[in-house]
Every structure is written in C-alpha cells, then in structure tokens.
Amino acid sequence: MRKIIAAFVFLGCCYLLKVSVSEKSMKEITDSRYQSDDIFSSSKFKYGDLFGISFLKEFKIKKVEHVDKPINVDLLPRNLSLYIICDSYVFNPFEGKSDYFSRVKDLHILKLKHLKWAVPPFDKNKRNVLIFEIVLRNVYNHMNLKNIRSKTDFANLSNSIHSIPTTNTLVKNDSSFNPLGHLLKLIIWINQQISQTLYHKNLESHLEFILFDFDFLLPFKMWKAELIMKCFNRVNGAASLSKDKKFLFMENTVIPTLKGSSTYPISDLDIEEQVYEINLLNEFFKSKGFDDVLFSIIPNPYDLVSANELGQNNQLKRILASQNLKAKMLDITPKLSINAKNNFFQSDTHWNSNGAKIWLLEINRYLNSLQQ
Amino acid sequence: MVFNSLHFLVFFGLITSAYFLLNHKYRWLLLLLGSCYFYMAFVPIYILILGFTIIIDYFAGIYLEKFTGKSKKIFLALSLIANIGVLAVFKYYHFIDQNIGFLSNLLGAKVHLPAFNILLPIGLSFHTFQAMSYTIEVYRGNQKTERNFGIYSLYVMFYPQLVAGPIERPQNLLHQFYEKHDWDWSRVKSGLLQMAFGIFKKVVIADRIALLVDPAYGDLSHQSGMNLVIAAFFYSFQIYCDFSGYSDVAIGASRVMGFKLMDNFNAPYLAKSLPEFWRRWHISLSTWFKDYVYFSLGGNRVSIPKWYINIMIVFILSGIWHGASWNFIIWGFLHGAFQVIGLTLNRFFPALAADKIQSTFVKVVYQIWTFTLVTLAWVFFRIPKFSDLKLFFKQISSISFKDSLSFELNTNEIILCLTLVILLIFAEKWQWKKALLKGNYFWLVFLLCLTSVYFLGVFNLKQFIYFQF
Numbered sequence: 001m002r003k004i005i006a007a008f009v010f011l012g013c014c015y016l017l018k019v020s021v022s023e024k025s026m027k028e029i030t031d032s033r034y035q036s037d038d039i040f041s042s043s044k045f046k047y048g049d050l051f052g053i054s055f056l057k058e059f060k061i062k063k064v065e066h067v068d069k070p071i072n073v074d075l076l077p078r079n080l081s082l083y084i085i086c087d088s089y090v091f092n093p094f095e096g097k098s099d100y101f102s103r104v105k106d107l108h109i110l111k112l113k114h115l116k117w118a119v120p121p122f123d124k125n126k127r128n129v130l131i132f133e134i135v136l137r138n139v140y141n142h143m144n145l146k147n148i149r150s151k152t153d154f155a156n157l158s159n160s161i162h163s164i165p166t167t168n169t170l171v172k173n174d175s176s177f178n179p180l181g182h183l184l185k186l187i188i189w190i191n192q193q194i195s196q197t198l199y200h201k202n203l204e205s206h207l208e209f210i211l212f213d214f215d216f217l218l219p220f221k222m223w224k225a226e227l228i229m230k231c232f233n234r235v236n237g238a239a240s241l242s243k244d245k246k247f248l249f250m251e252n253t254v255i256p257t258l259k260g261s262s263t264y265p266i267s268d269l270d271i272e273e274q275v276y277e278i279n280l281l282n283e284f285f286k287s288k289g290f291d292d293v294l295f296s297i298i299p300n301p302y303d304l305v306s307a308n309e310l311g312q313n314n315q316l317k318r319i320l321a322s323q324n325l326k327a328k329m330l331d332i333t334p335k336l337s338i339n340a341k342n343n344f345f346q347s348d349t350h351w352n353s354n355g356a357k358i359w360l361l362e363i364n365r366y367l368n369s370l371q372q
Numbered sequence: 373m374v375f376n377s378l379h380f381l382v383f384f385g386l387i388t389s390a391y392f393l394l395n396h397k398y399r400w401l402l403l404l405l406g407s408c409y410f411y412m413a414f415v416p417i418y419i420l421i422l423g424f425t426i427i428i429d430y431f432a433g434i435y436l437e438k439f440t441g442k443s444k445k446i447f448l449a450l451s452l453i454a455n456i457g458v459l460a461v462f463k464y465y466h467f468i469d470q471n472i473g474f475l476s477n478l479l480g481a482k483v484h485l486p487a488f489n490i491l492l493p494i495g496l497s498f499h500t501f502q503a504m505s506y507t508i509e510v511y512r513g514n515q516k517t518e519r520n521f522g523i524y525s526l527y528v529m530f531y532p533q534l535v536a537g538p539i540e541r542p543q544n545l546l547h548q549f550y551e552k553h554d555w556d557w558s559r560v561k562s563g564l565l566q567m568a569f570g571i572f573k574k575v576v577i578a579d580r581i582a583l584l585v586d587p588a589y590g591d592l593s594h595q596s597g598m599n600l601v602i603a604a605f606f607y608s609f610q611i612y613c614d615f616s617g618y619s620d621v622a623i624g625a626s627r628v629m630g631f632k633l634m635d636n637f638n639a640p641y642l643a644k645s646l647p648e649f650w651r652r653w654h655i656s657l658s659t660w661f662k663d664y665v666y667f668s669l670g671g672n673r674v675s676i677p678k679w680y681i682n683i684m685i686v687f688i689l690s691g692i693w694h695g696a697s698w699n700f701i702i703w704g705f706l707h708g709a710f711q712v713i714g715l716t717l718n719r720f721f722p723a724l725a726a727d728k729i730q731s732t733f734v735k736v737v738y739q740i741w742t743f744t745l746v747t748l749a750w751v752f753f754r755i756p757k758f759s760d761l762k763l764f765f766k767q768i769s770s771i772s773f774k775d776s777l778s779f780e781l782n783t784n785e786i787i788l789c790l791t792l793v794i795l796l797i798f799a800e801k802w803q804w805k806k807a808l809l810k811g812n813y814f815w816l817v818f819l820l821c822l823t824s825v826y827f828l829g830v831f832n833l834k835q836f837i838y839f840q841f
Contacts, residue, residue, distance in 0.1 A: 007393060013382045017386065020382075190417065203379055204379055211378065
C-alpha cells in the first residue's frame with residue numbers, strides 16, 4: 001500500500017513538473033479551464049483579473065466584454081487592410097471583428113504578448129493601415145523596435161522594402177573576432193536553453209494555476225482576502241485599492257518605485273527616449289510599406305479613475321507634448337476621462353465595453369478620414 | 373529553487389517518493405541528480421563552478437590519504453587554495469577591486485583589476501566550507517577518503533543543505549549515504565512537522581516583518597530615529613526566523629528520508645552572553661570556525677593577548693565569510709570586540725560572569741543585554757550600503773519618544789508579529805518544539821501550521837536572507 005501511495009505521488013509530481021514547463025500543455029489546460037463553467041473551471045479571469053488576484057468579495061463581478069457593432073459603419077466601401085498590433089485592451093473585444101471597423105475589408109490583429117507573429121502578405125490593391133495600440137504601463141517594456149523586431153521582421157509584407165532604419169542604438173555590430181566573447185556567448189546560450197527546458201520562467205504561476213485555480217476553491221481564497229483586509233487593511237496579491245475603496249488597480253500602475261506606474265518619477269530625458277522609440281517604430285513600419293501608421297496609447301485606469309489622488313507623472317501627456325514626436329498619435333484620454341468610472345471595470349485592469357466603444361468610435365473616425 | 377515555493381513542494385514530493393520506491397543501491401544517484409536539478413534552478417551553468425571544487429577536493433582527498441609529511445601538506449594547501457580561490461574570484465573580486473581602487477586613488481594612481489562582472493553563485497560560501505571540512509578532516513585522519521565520486525559529490529551537493537547549510541562535517545553525513553533508510557512513519561511525521569515549522573517561521577513571521585524592515589532600511593533619510601530602532605529590533609527576529617526557518621526545512625526534509633543533519637540553532641536570543649549566543653546561533657558555522665581556525669590558532673591555550681587576537685581573527689573572518697563588504701567585517705569585528713570586553717570584565721569581576729549567575733531576574737537582564745548587543749551588530753549586517761551607516765546613526769542620534777511612527781505594517785500586523793515572536797521565544801524556552809517533533813498531536817499541529825501559513829503567510833517568493841552568502 002505504501003509503495004502504491006509513493007508511486008502515485010511520484011507520478012503526480014512528474015506530471016505537474018512536465019506540464020508546468022510546457023507552453024503547449026499549459027495552453028491546453030488553461031483553454032479547457034477558461035472555457036468550462038463547472039466547479040473545476042478557472043476563476044482567474046472570470047470575475048475580473050484583479051478580483052482573480054485580490055479575491056475581495058465586493059469586487060466579484062460577472063465580466064462582460066461584448067461591444068455592440070457600431071451603427072453607420074457600413075456606409076463607406078470596404079477597401080482597407082487593417083493591421084492592429086495591440087495588447088488585450090483591443091485584442092479581447094475586437095479579435096476577428098473586421099466589420100466593426102469602418103472601411104476595413106481585412107483585419108489582422110497581432111497580440112503584443114505573443115512571441116511570434118504570423119503576418120499575412122500585403123494586398124497591394126488595398127490601402128494598408130497599421131494601428132499600434134498599447135496601455136501606458138507596458139510602454140517601457142514593449143514599445144520599442146527591438147521587441148517588435150523579435151516577433152517578426154515583416155519581410156514578407158512587401159516587395160518594395162525600404163532600408164531598415166540604422167539609427168537605432170540597440171544592436172551593436174562587432175565585426176572583430178573575440179574567442180573569449182564567443183565562448184561567453186555560448187555559455188550564456190547553453191544556460192538559457194537549460195533554463196527554458198527545465199525551469200520555465202512562469203513555472204511557479206503555472207503550478208499555482210494547475211493546483212489551485214479552481215472555482216470550488218474560491219470561497220477559501222475569499223475568506224483569506226477578507227481576513228487580510230479586515231485585520232491588516234491589506235489587499236492580497238499585486239492589486240491595489242483606490243482611496244474610496246471602490247476600484248481595484250494593478251499594483252504596478254500605482255507604486256512609485258515601479259517603471260510603468262503612473263506615479264513612477266519620469267525625467268524629461270526618459271520621455272524623449274520614449275518619443276525616440278515611437279519615431280523609430282513609425283519609421284520602421286513605414287519602411288515596411290504601410291501606407292498609414294497610427295499609435296494609440298491607452299492611459300492607465302489609475303490616471304483617469306483616481307486622477308489627482310497621488311502625484312501622477314503625466315507620462316502620456318508629456319509624450320504627446322514633445323516637439324520631437326513625428327508619429328501620428330491618437331489620444332483618447334479626454335473622451336475616456338468623462339465619467340471615467342463608467343469606462344473601466346472596477347475589478348479588472350481593462351476597460352469595459354463603454355471604454356472599448358469610445359476607442360472604436362475614434363478609430364473609425366480616423367479610418368474614415370483617410371484618403372479614399 | 374526556494375523552499376517557500378510550489379516548485380520545491382512538487383520537487384520534494386517527487387524526490388522523496390522516488391527515494392522510497394527505489395532500491396537502496398540507486399538512491400544516492402537519485403539524490404545526486406535531484407540535487408543538481410535543485411541547484412541549477414538558480415543559474416544552471418554555475419554547476420560547473422561547483423563541479424570544479426568537487427573534482428579538486430575529491431582528488432585532494434585521495435592524495436591526502438596516499439601521501440604523508442610535506443607532500444600531504446601540499447595537497448591540503450592546494451585544495452584549500454582552490455576552494456578559497458573560487459570564493460575570492462566569485463565573491464570577493466569586486467570588493468578587492470574596489471579597495472585597490474580606493475587605496476591607489478589615495479596614492480594618486482588609478483589602479484583597477486580587469487573588469488569581471490558575474491553574479492555570485494548562490495550558497496557558494498556554504499558548499500565551499502563544507503568541501504573544505506572534508507579535506508581538512510581527511511588530512512587530520514578523522515575521516516577516511518571517499519572513493520566513490522558520486523557519493524562525494526552528493527556530500528557537497530545534498531540538496532536540503534546545499535545553499536544555506538547547515539554546513540555538515542563528513543563524519544556526520546558521508547556514512548549516512550551508505551545506510552539504508554526504511555520508511556518510518558514517526559520519523560517522517562517529525563520531519564514534515566519541522567518543515568512546516570520552518571515554512572511558518574519564514575512566510576508568517578520573517579516575511580511579514582520584512583514588510584516593516586525593508587522599507588525602513590531602504591529609505592533611511594525619511595525615517596525617524598524611533599522608526600529605525602523599531603526596525604532594527606524587528607530585524608533581529610526577521611533574520612532569525614528566516615535563517616532558522618531555512619534550517620528547519622533542510623533538517624526536516626532530510627529527516628523524512630532518514631538523514632540526520634546537525635542542529636543549527638538553539639534558542640539564540642535566550643543567551644545570557646555573547647559566547648553563549650555563538651554556541652546557539654548558526655552552530656554549524658561557529659563550530660566550523662572553532663574547529664578549523666580557532667583551535668588551529670591555539671584557541672585559549674595561549675597567552676591572554678594572543679587569545680584575544682585569536683578571537684578577533686575568528687570573528688573578522690566570520691564577517692568576511694558573510695559578505696564582501698566592510699559592513700560585514702565591522703559586524704564581525706564588533707562581535708569579536710564585545711567578546712573580548714566581556715572576557716576582560718569576567719577576569720576582573722568573576723562573580724558577575726554569565727555562567728555564575730543564579731538569580732532569574734539578573735539572568736533576564738543579561739539576556740536582554742546580550743540581545744541588545746546582537747541587535748546593534750545586526751544594524752551593520754543589514755545596512756544596504758556601507759556609506760549609509762553614517763545616515764543611520766545620524767537619524768538614531770536624534771531619537772525622541774515624540775517621534776512619529778510610520779510603518780508599512782499596521783498596528784494589528786505589528787501585534788501579530790510581536791505575539792508570534794514572544795510565543796516563539798517561550799516555545800524555545802520550554803522546548804515545545806522537541807515535544808511536538810516527537811509526533812504527538814501530529815495532525816492537529818501540522819494542519820494548524822499549514823492553515824496559519826495559508827491564511828497569515830506572505831507569499832512573495834522572497835529569497836532566504838542567507839542565500840546571498
């Protein structure tokens with residue numbers, strides 16, 4: 001009997017380790033748990049992603065992301081090919097919904113989070129438009145040429161490729177042969193390969209998901225959250241509560257020590273570096289044959305919902321005000337600020353259908369304004 | 373891989389179950405492979421450094437047995453130089469470079485060692501010292517040479533104590549790899565309970581106290597004197613619960629499989645004097661220094677000035693062992709100086725010596741005084757940068773009872789931490805742990821521990837403090 005139990009534990013642990021280091025297996029598990037609705041389903045995103053971190057019962061909402069198709073969207077002929085590089089703000093509500101976009105015949109949505117993009121070739125008979133959407137907290141990590149190049153080189157997009165900008169300082173060309181340097185590179189490469197194969201960087205969160213992310217465990221998590229809140233006035237996990245205790249924010253958009261936070265002190269030099277990257281991206285996309293390129297940075301919810309609560313760094317405002325900015329930007333902050341609390345979920349990092357609709361209307365206005 | 377992670381939980385389940393499923397003949401191989409996997413979870417390639425010291429010491433052990441006289445001494449020296457060399461390169465290179473730069477600057481020149489930027493391999497000081505204890509013991513004839521390369525590698529790499537001790541001796545550990553350990557439920561219960569205690573100390577006490585201590589030390593200029601005193605007080609318990617928590621998990625995990633590691637802590641804050649504190653704190657390191665350095669220097673069987681110098685040497689070396697920074701050296705110096713002062717006072721006032729005291733009240737006073745000295749020394753240990761010391765003591769010098777207190781912990785959390793710390797001290801005083809580890813009320817205590825860990829623990833995968841050494 002003892003041996004049987006030991007064998008059972010051994011096989012269980014082997015299975016857990018094998019699954020948690022495999023992207024493919026994790027995708028299968030997460031997909032099946034997200035789609036099901038029984039007690040074994042995942043509660044991570046079902047009631048808002050910030051509820052899935054904090055488990056405060058007051059914030060348990062049924063999240064509905066559906067955005068209605070706008071009216072008057074079919075008035076103009078559909079002759080645009082629209083590429084959107086985006087995060088989950090746009091990906092979740094608009095994936096596969098080309099008919100929501102004015103004048104758009106083909107819609108290709110490329111998610112920033114994905115490691116590699118399969119980009120279909122250009123249709124030369126159409127006007128090819130690119131929209132780059134990103135939430136402010138991710139600008140530091142994702143809005144740069146190095147990151148975009150690592151996902152695709154867009155080589156198959158166009159035959160008339162202009163030269164790739166060489167002004168970036170990210171890649172250093174070192175033509176001299178340095179055996180020690182090569183050995184070091186090889187060691188680093190081997191190190192990375194072992195790390196990736198045996199120890200996935202998200203192994204801990206994968207294990208947590210496999211072992212504990214079940215709907216039937218939710219009551220325990222909520223008890224704990226309530227206890228911690230009542231006794232220690234502390235929100236569990238990486239969530240942060242607004243002063244009026246009616247909104248949850250991602251902690252890394254509130255804490256002044258973290259890059260990407262709305263309160264992180266940013267120097268003018270930092271702002272100019274970001275503007276430089278945006279210009280570089282703009283140049284890069286244009287060089288690849290896009291007829292129009294538009295950048296849309298979504299403000300962190302904290303900036304709008306808790307405006308003036310703590311010293312905000314006005315990052316977006318300062319980027320838009322930069323005299324060096326050459327790229328075309330769409331700023332929807334003024335529109336989102338009106339009744340801001342109605343445009344975001346109170347327990348999710350994303351906007352709700354109202355916020356998404358505001359963005360869509362502005363995008364359609366832009367698309368309509370493009371040359372026929 | 374840190375003990376307070378799910379990764380470790382699954383790893384422990386896998387290794388332990390496989391250990392009891394496997395034939396005794398192959399168990400050492402399982403443990404060795406498991407230990408490699410455990411170590412490589414930090415930076416995989418650093419296993420090569422470990423491999424280097426293992427190979428050197430393995431062959432040094434063989435040649436130490438073969439040769440006598442001067443040749444034997446040469447092989448010991450080679451082994452020690454190799455081990456200390458690895459430490460010097462990976463741990464002290466930057467520190468040595470900084471100091472050479474500083475001194476050469478004073479002389480008007482700018483001298484620096486060639487640039488060598490590398491992360492410190494985790495737990496380097498621990499496994500290097502364990503490896504050195506093997507060659508020294510073989511040299512002294514207290515330990516037979518280990519011919520099985522795999523078993524010797526396992527002695528250095530045994531995963532529970534690989535990165536933060538206890539620093540084992542070959543006489544205690546090596547033979548255990550040859551012994552067959554059958555499943556013994558009472559021993560397994562006791563091991564599991566000790567592991568649960570360790571995790572409780574780490575995530576419920578140490579990591580919650582860290583929420584108060586880390587911001588205070590991280591932003592000294594905005595702290596009142598009183599804030600810093602309270603942070604220093606709590607740090608004494610943070611480091612204790614953090615480190616002894618690690619040792620508990622290491623000892624418990626080993627015990628589940630039938631291995632007996634040496635105790636590393638014995639209620640250190642109940643010590644009535646500093647020598648007693650060092651007999652109770654990080655026992656495996658203090659006995660290492662005592663056995664291999666202090667006694668080699670002549671211990672106390674020399675003239676009194678030489679004895680005092682020996683004490684100072686040992687404690688300064690202990691400071692250097694902890695980290696490549698002047699604050700660790702000062703920390704060691706302070707402990708040495710406190711001991712020398714204490715011994716001098718004992719010579720003039722023998723009746724006041726800690727071991728002669730009968731009155732309970734005076735004993736408590738001595739305990740509080742010892743704790744205060746230890747806490748003062750911890751300030752040098754915890755300070756983020758050596759240059760911050762001045763600021764720390766400047767803030768402390770303006771202390772007033774009217775200082776406003778502001779902490780990242782709220783009052784309830786502070787009360788919880790204090791209560792747990794007091795309970796811990798009493799638990800140690802009355803040796804509750806020993807009684808509980810016998811396995812009585814196992815399920816009640818075990819489940820209570822796990823429930824507290826779940827509901828009151830701080831889960832931020834914070835590394836153990838001693839991993840950096």
